[in-house]
Amino acid sequence: MRSLALLLLCIALGGCDRESHETNDPPLPFHQGDLATTTTVMAGGTRPAAFDPRIEHYQKNAWHVSEGQRLYEEFNCVECHAHGGGGIGPALIDDEWIYGSSSPQIVATLIQGRPNGMPSFRNILTEEQMWQLAAYVRAMDGQLAKDVPPSRGDNLAGPPPITLEKKPKLHDSNDEAGAR
Amino acid sequence: VNGIQSAADPAGAHAAITSDLFGLFLGVTGLFFLLVLIFLGWAVWRKDRGSQSEQRLRLTVAGWAGLITLGLFVLTIGSYFADRSLAFAGAGQPPVRIQVTAQQWWWQVDYQDAVPSNNFATANEIHIPVGRPVHIELVSDDVIHSLWIPNLAGKQDLIPGRPADLDLLPRRTGHFRAQCAEFCGLQHAHMALDVIVDTPEQYAAWKAKSLQPAPPPQTPEQRRGYAVVTGLQCAACHAITGTPAYGTVGPDLTRVGSRATLAAAELPNARAWLERWIADPQAIKPGNRMPKVPMSSADLHAVSAYLETLQ
Numbered sequence: 147m148r149s150l151a152l153l154l155l156c157i158a159l160g161g162c163d164r165e166s167h168e169t170n171d172p173p174l175p176f177h178q179g180d181l182a183t184t185t186t187v188m189a190g191g192t193r194p195a196a197f198d199p200r201i202e203h204y205q206k207n208a209w210h211v212s213e214g215q216r217l218y219e220e221f222n223c224v225e226c227h228a229h230g231g232g233g234i235g236p237a238l239i240d241d242e243w244i245y246g247s248s249s250p251q252i253v254a255t256l257i258q259g260r261p262n263g264m265p266s267f268r269n270i271l272t273e274e275q276m277w278q279l280a281a282y283v284r285a286m287d288g289q290l291a292k293d294v295p296p297s298r299g300d301n302l303a304g305p306p307p308i309t310l311e312k313k314p315k316l317h318d319s320n321d322e323a324g325a326r
Numbered sequence: 327v328n329g330i331q332s333a334a335d336p337a338g339a340h341a342a343i344t345s346d347l348f349g350l351f352l353g354v355t356g357l358f359f360l361l362v363l364i365f366l367g368w369a370v371w372r373k374d375r376g377s378q379s380e381q382r383l384r385l386t387v388a389g390w391a392g393l394i395t396l397g398l399f400v401l402t403i404g405s406y407f408a409d410r411s412l413a414f415a416g417a418g419q420p421p422v423r424i425q426v427t428a429q430q431w432w433w434q435v436d437y438q439d440a441v442p443s444n445n446f447a448t449a450n451e452i453h454i455p456v457g458r459p460v461h462i463e464l465v466s467d468d469v470i471h472s473l474w475i476p477n478l479a480g481k482q483d484l485i486p487g488r489p490a491d492l493d494l495l496p497r498r499t500g501h502f503r504a505q506c507a508e509f510c511g512l513q514h515a516h517m518a519l520d521v522i523v524d525t526p527e528q529y530a531a532w533k534a535k536s537l538q539p540a541p542p543p544q545t546p547e548q549r550r551g552y553a554v555v556t557g558l559q560c561a562a563c564h565a566i567t568g569t570p571a572y573g574t575v576g577p578d579l580t581r582v583g584s585r586a587t588l589a590a591a592e593l594p595n596a597r598a599w600l601e602r603w604i605a606d607p608q609a610i611k612p613g614n615r616m617p618k619v620p621m622s623s624a625d626l627h628a629v630s631a632y633l634e635t636l637q
Contacts, residue, residue: 216615220575221562270562272617 201249204281208294214282217275226263230286235263241287252280331476331503337523338478339415339495347408354397361393416459416495424452425463428471428484428506431513431614432577432590437533438463446536447565449577450590451520452504455529460494472508475521481507496523503591512613518591539568540580540636550625551632559619560629566636576616583636589614600630 204210218224226235241247245255256276259266267276285295328335336342427434435448454460464473466484473492474481477500482492506517524532543552552569555561561571567580582588585595589611593599602609605626607616621629 269558272559272619275617 198250200277204277205249205284205290206294207281210278211281211285211290211295213275214278214280214285217271217279218282221267221271221279223279238283238286239288241289247284247287247289249277249280249284252283253277256280330501331505333476335477337496337498337500337502338475339497340412340479340493341477342497343408343411343415344480347404350404351401354400358394358397416493419459421459421461421493422454423461423463424454425465426452426473426484427465427467428473428510428517429467429615430469430511431506431517431611433473433517433519434577437536444537446533446567446580447578448536448581448585450518450587451522451585453522453524453529453532454494454496455526456496456499456523458495458526460496462492462494464490464492469510470508471506471510471517473504473519474507475502475504475519477502478521478523483508499523499525501586513590513611516590516592516611518587520586520591522586535584536581540566542568543632543635545631547628548632548635551628551630554621554625554629555632558621559617563616579633579636581636583634597630597634600633601626604629 226233227238230239231237236243243251245251245260253273253276255264256267256271256279258268271279281290282295284290333341333345333348336345423438425436425438427436433450435450435452437444437446437448439445462473464482464484466486468486470486471484472481473484475494478494478496479492482490484490500523502521502523504519504521506514508514510517543549555564555566556570561569561573563573563576564579565572565574566578571579583595587593588595588599588603589607592611593603604619606618607614608618
């Protein structure tokens with residue numbers, strides 16, 4: 147009984163990682179050549195992206211996500227993307243994007259800017275801030291682990307992206323008959 | 327008891343009223359405390375020395391009840407008059423209007439004037455003229471803070487979405503220190519504010535200077551610093567009037583060189599501290615909102631050389 151309680155405690159403490167934050171992270175290596183490329187369509191599906199430790203570092207941490215939320219407001223992303231619903235710019239609460247929706251791809255978009263209005267944030271945000279922002283944007287479209295982002299946002303939210311849900315079953319008259 | 331951050335050393339009308347009321351309370355309650363002790367001692371002393379008549383006991387209790395009533399009356403009347411004097415201190419004169427916005431973890435200070443071109447912003451430092459009432463509008467941008475300038479007035483909470491205000495009437499010149507008095511996060515303890523009470527002439531001179539745009543860089547090193555500040559991440563958050571730096575997220579830096587302290591009264595404003603702060607803000611105030619901006623040491627020296635000239 148006691149060992150079970152100890153085990154449960156250990157499991158519970160393991161969950162506290164999401165709240166921990168180093169205020170003085172050592173800078174993660176980053177060079178211009180590292181910039182992620184946009185997703186390319188290839189026969190037989192896309193090539194899996196190279197493993198990047200920064201993805202997990204920022205996406206699994208509630209502190210970084212909340213800093214990203216603050217930056218999203220302060221640097222006026224709302225102007226074009228609203229609170230994820232889009233308007234002048236594309237919506238961010240869906241999950242399939244023109245220039246890619248993985249964290250490294252979002253950071254590349256922030257650094258380089260994109261045609262038709264997305265400005266470059268090079269030398270406006272630091273690299274760490276871009277990763278935080280990317281993590282928050284990913285939280286908007288429901289792609290982070292459930293325990294990281296706040297369970298209820300401050301702003302209006304849509305339903306979760308359709309592409310993330312199970313495909314709805316087509317209407318099947320047999321099922322209906324069976325139910326009766 | 328005397329100091330730059332002490333409610334017992336009032337330098338303003340409001341703080342003096344509160345301090346006097348505190349004195350009255352201390353005197354009255356102290357007197358009663360003394361009386362209780364005397365009676366207690368007397369009771370212990372007379373424990374084994376026979377009984378007293380019912381008549382005298384009744385008289386004593388009645389006298390005691392009368393004294394308590396009188397004491398409470400004195401305190402009530404004292405509080406009433408203190409409250410009225412607080413409400414009317416400095417009334418009748420046009421006040422200096424300032425808006426103070428608390429942020430995690432620094433103070434934004436906006437001087438407001440009926441003429442919009444006379445508005446200007448600064449941060450973590452308030453200058454006010456002696457003998458003139460000051461009306462401070464308090465706003466919070468994130469969580470609950472509280473502004474406490476012990477030498478000038480009582481504390482006032484800043485609750486997000488709920489405007490509050492604070493009146494001051496400084497009586498003597500001096501340099502005072504204010505502090506956030508409501509826990510507001512990691513760096514709550516390092517969220518202070520310099521309050522400088524000037525003579526009217528000094529204040530007018532300071533205000534005239536603050537309305538000017540920032541002085542342009544002179545030496546090659548300062549010019550390099552200017553280029554770094556306006557070209558890198560600094561300009562995205564900080565504003566320097568008259569330059570392309572117009573961020574509104576962080577403290578205004580137009581007169582940063584003239585301030586007494588850095589980082590919300592955390593560091594003395596000296597070249598060495600300025601460089602340490604820019605090199606790694608998270609090492610000095612862990613968790614604060616200023617990121618480490620990577621730059622070469624030559625750039626760092628140039629930036630501090632330029633910022634120092636912003637007087």
